[in-house]
Amino acid sequence: MRLQAALFFAVCLSPAAAIYNDEVNHIDFHHALLGSPSPDSTFFLKPSSTSNASLLYTISDKLLVGAINPRDGALLWRQNLSRSADSPARGGLLRGLDGNDAVVGAAGNYISSWSAQDGKLAWENRYSEGVVADLELLELEDATATPGIRDTIAVVGSEGSGIVRRLDGNSGNIKWEYRDDSGDVPFQVSSSPTEVFYISLQSAMLKGYRIKVTVLDPVTGKQVRQQTLNSESDVATPESVLFVGANTASPIIVWTDKSQKSLKVNVIGTKEINSVAIDNTSGLDIRKITVHAAHKTNALPHFLVHYATEAGAWAEVYHVDMKSSKVTKAYQLPYLPGHSVVATSVIDANVFFTRVTDSEAVVVSSASHGILGRWNLPESSDVALHAVSDLVTRGGSVSVRSAVFREHGDWQLIRNGQIEWIRNEGLIDAVAATWAEVDAQEGLAHELEVEGHETIYGAYIHRVKRHVRDLQYLQQWLKHIPERILSSIFSDEVTNLDSFGLATPVLVATKNGRVYALDTGKHGAVLWSVQAVETSEWDVKAILTSPGTATIYPNDGSSVTLKVSTGDIISRTASSDSKIHSIAVFGAQEASSLTTVGVREDGSPVTAFDEVNGFLVTTSVDGRVLGWIAKDNKSPVWEFLPPSGQKVVHATARPVHDPVASIGKVLGDRSVLYKYLNTNLALVTAVNEKTNIASFYLLDGVSGKVLHATTQSGVDTTQPIASAMSENWFAFSFWGDIDSNESSAKGYQLVISELYESPFPNDRGPLDSASNYSSLHSSVESPPLPHVISQAFMIPEPISHMTVTQTRQGITTRQLLCTLPSSNSIVGIPRPVLDPRRPVDRDATAAETEEGLFRYAPYFDFDGKWYLSHARDVAGIKQVLSRPTLLESTSLIFAFGSDIYGTRATPSQAFDVLGKSFSKLQLVLTVVALGVGVAILAPMTRRKQVNALWKAT
C-alpha cells in the first residue's frame, strides 16, 4: 500500500508526460483527410503570381476546401464550409485563376474567398435569397484592379428568380446585381473579357428546357442582349446539358440529342447550334459523356469529348473557330477497352490532354494526334473516376503528373507512370474501428497445447524435436547479433517495441462498406482494403476480433468475418428483419468465445441470451433505460424513466478492460479511503431542452437502482455533453450558463466525481464484514449507496468526446482523453489534476501535499504538455479508442471520425522502457572509465598496504 503511495507521489512530481520533439511521426501518425474531391472543382494552381510551383486545390463531398502539396501529398490548409453554410448543399464549388492569389468557394448559400497560399479568409458572404448555383472568376483586364485580385461573378438561385452578382475581389462587396425574375432555372455563368454570359434554362411549353443566354455588360451589369436556343427536344433536365464553358478558352455549351447520335455545340453568344455526329463504332450504348476544356483564359479554344461505354472508352478532340463560330472535329483518341479518364493542362496557349487508362498514361496535344509521352502504369483493380494533371515540357520531352481519384477512395499522384503518393480519402467515412489480433504466436501456442496433452515422455521428445527444429534459425540469429548490438547503441531510433503489442494493425470500417487495415507501425499506412459490402449506408455497430480474424456487425443483423492478415472474407451471415440499434458483447475480451446479442430500437434484445449468464442494460430510442436478464427478451426486469420533459441522450459504463490496482486510496496520515467499486455501474445523461437542464444518473445495472443523481441548470443541450467513467470515478462536461440560483459563470465546465464506500477513512460502510454481496438479495441495504465527492472546473473549450486511457494492470495513472472540436486536438488530462479532494479556499496541508493534492482553482487551462495531438490539426474526431499494451506504462490511442490519428499515451511516463534519453554509449563509456580507474588505483593501494604493513612492524 505504501508502494502505491510512493508511486503516486512520484507520478505527481512529474505529471507531464509530453511527447518529445523527435518522437513526432515515430510514435504517432495522422491522416489529414478531405473526402472525395469534386470532379469539377479540383485543379492545379499557382498560389500566387510570384510562385513557380503549383498546388493542388479541391473542394470535397464533405465541403472541405483544401490545398495539397503535389510533391508529397501533405495537406497545407483546409477549411470546412459546411459549418458556415446554412442550407444543405448538393455539392461545393471552388474556382481559382492563375494570377489570382485567392480561391473562391461556395456551398449552399455561403460564398467565401480564401488566400491560396495559407488558407486565410479574404471575404465571406451569406445570401439569404438562395443557393449559389455557379460562380466564375472574372478575367477582366481592369485598369483600376490591383494585380493578384480578380472579381467574382456568382449566380444565386432562389425561388423563381436568378441573381447574377459581381463581387469585389478584395472585400466581397456587390459591385452590381442583375436580377432575372422570369422564373427560369438559374444554371451557369460564363465570361469573356468584354461580356458576361448568364445561362438559364427556360421551361418550354410542353416539355424540356430552352437554353437562354443573357449577355451582360461586365462593368455595369446591364443586359446587352438575350438569346434563346431551341433545345427543348434534347434537354429534358438540367443534367442533360453536358458542359458550359467558363471563359474564352471554352466558349461553348454542349449537349446531345436524346438518342446520343449527335453532339450539339453552341458557341456562347451566338445563335447557331453546331451538330456533330457521334462516331460510335463500339456498338454499345454510351454510358457517360464528359467534356474537357482548358480553364486558362489564354488557351486555344480546343476541347475534348470523352465517351464511355460499358466495356471501353474513346475520345474526340474538337476545335472552335471563334470567327465563324464553327466547331470542327480535329482527331480521335482510339477506342480502348476498360476505363479511362482525361485531364487537361495548358502551357502558354497550347492545350494538352492526358488520358489515363487502366494500364497506361498518354499525353497528346490538342493540335495533333501525335503522342508526346506514354508511360505504363502499375496494375490497379480500382477504377479511375476523374483526374487533373499538370504538365511541363523540357526540351522535346514532356513530363506529366496527374492526380487520379479512384472509385475506392484513393487519391493518387502519378508522375511519369510512377505513383508518388496515395491519399486514402475513403477513410474519412470511418464509422467503427478496433485493433486486430495478429495470430503470430498461434503456431507456438498450438505446439504447447500438443505437449500439454501428451505423456511426460512423449512431451519431452516433442519438445526436444521442436528445439532441434528451431536450430535451423540459429545461424541467422547469430548473424544478426553484432548488427543488433551496434544498432542498439548507435542508432538514432527509439527502442523498437513492436513485440510488446505497440504495432498492432487497426481495422477501420467505413460508411460505404469498405474495411481498411492500417499498420500503426508504419505511419498508419494501409495494409489492405476490401469492399466488404456493397452499400452506401453501412452502419457498423461492433467489430469483434479474435486471433487472426475479425467479425463486423452492422445494424441489419448480418455479419462479415475477415482474415486480419489479408482482408479475405471468410464467411458472412445473412441479415435479419429487425433493425438493430446496438450490439451487446458478452464475455471478456480475452476469452476465446464471444457472444453477441443485437438490441432493437425499442431497447429489447433480439434473442434471449440463454447460454450466457449475465444481464444487459439497454437504452431505447424513445429515451428509456431498460435492464434485462437471461432467458427473457420480452419484458425488462427494470425500467428507468427520467423525470417528465427529460430524455436520455447518452449512457456510458466502465470500460470492459478496467483493472483496479488498489481498492483504496491512501491518505496522508496512512489511513485508507475505500473506493466504491461496482462493475455494473452505468452513467445516464438526460436533458430537458426547454428548461436547459441536464441530469446525470448513476444506475446500478443489476437492480436498476439510482445510486447518485445530479442536475445542472443553465446547460446548453445543443452543445455536446460528454461523459466518461472508470474505476470509482466519472466525469462529464457541458456548457454552463448563468443561472439565477446555481451558477454565476458562463463557460464550459468539467465535473469530476469520485465514489467511496464511506466518508470516513478506514471504514468500509455496510459492506465491512460481508464476504460477498448481491445487488438484489442481501441483508444490508442493497446495493449500498456510494459516498460521492465532486468538484467542478471551468475549462476553456468544449469537449465533444471523453474516454479513459487503459493500461494492462491499471497501476499507471489514468488520463481523461478529451476531444476538443474547436481547436482540433486531443488532450489527455492527468487524473491527479482532476482530484475532487483538492482543498478549496486554503492551501494544502503537509499530509495533503504528500497525497499529491494541491489547492483547488475553479479554472484550469489545458497544459501544452497534455496535448496528445501536440501541434497537429486533428479535425472531426467522433470517437477515441484506447487499448492496453504489454507494457504497463503505455496505452495505444486511436481516433477516427473524419481524420485518422493514432498515438501512444504514457500517463506516468515510459517508466518500463529505456527511452531515447537513455544513452547506452554513455553507460559503456562510464564502465570503461571505471575499469581504467580501478586498473590505475589497484597497484597504488596494494603498494600502500604493503608499506603500511612494513611500517606497523
Place this chain on the structure above:
Amino acid sequence: MQFSLTSLLLLGISCLVSARSLTINIPVSSPLPNPHVLPATTHATLTTLPSGGKDHILSASLTRSASFVFRDLPSSGPDSQPESYLLDIRSAGEYVFAPYRVDVAADGTILGVWETFRGNPWDNLGAVKYIVDVAATKQDDVVVEAKVVARKAFYEERAKFSPMSLVKNPMILLAIVAMGLMFGMPKLMENMDPELRAEFEQHSRASPISGATNNAMTGGGFDLAGWMAGTSAHPTTNTDAAQGGATGRDTSGPARKRG
C-alpha cells in the same frame, strides 16, 4: 459596479446606436510577434445559451489581415432581452487568448466589450475594450483588439549529453575531491611541521565527524525499504531504524549508500 452596468445597458438600449459588426484585431505582442503565423484554423466564437431561436454560437475565421469579423450580429424583436456572449479565440491550442464578454442589444448593436475571467462571476468585468457612447455619433463597426496571453509548449525538451553535465554531477565532484585529498594530503602532511602533524593526527582520531561516520556505518540513516514495508512508523527517526537493526535489516541501510 452592478448599478453602473445595468444603467449602461439601459442607456444602450434606449439610444439604439447601430453597430452591427464586430471586428477583432490581433495585435503584435510578445508571445505572438507576428500574428500572420497563426494557422488558418484559428477562429473566434461568440457563445451563449440558446434562447428564442437566435444563433447562439457564432463563428468567424481568421482573415488575411489577422483579424476576425462578425457580420450581422443576430437581432430579434425589440421587446426581447439583450444577449451576453462569451468571446473565445482558439488557435489550434497553441496560442492562448484572453476571453471577452460581448453584450449585444436586441437589435444587434453592441453595447460593450469587456475582458472577462474564467472561473469568476460573469459580472466581474475586466478592462473595458469598447462601450457604447450615448453622446457619440453613429458607429457602424466596433473594432477591438484581442489579447494574447501565452503560448503553449507542446514538447518536452530532451536532456542533452554533455561532458560538462557529467562533471557537474555531485557524485563525480565528490569523487574528484576524494581523489584530490588522497593524492594531496600526503604531500601536505610531508610539508607540515612534525609537531603540528602529530597534533593533527591525534585530533583526527578523536574527531566527532569520524565518530558519526562510524555510527552511520553501523545502521544509521533512513531505511526506505523498512518504511515502505510499513514496519517503521517514522521514516526519519534513527532510533526506529536502530531497533530494526536487531532483525538483521541493518546491513540494507549502508548497502544502498553506494557511490
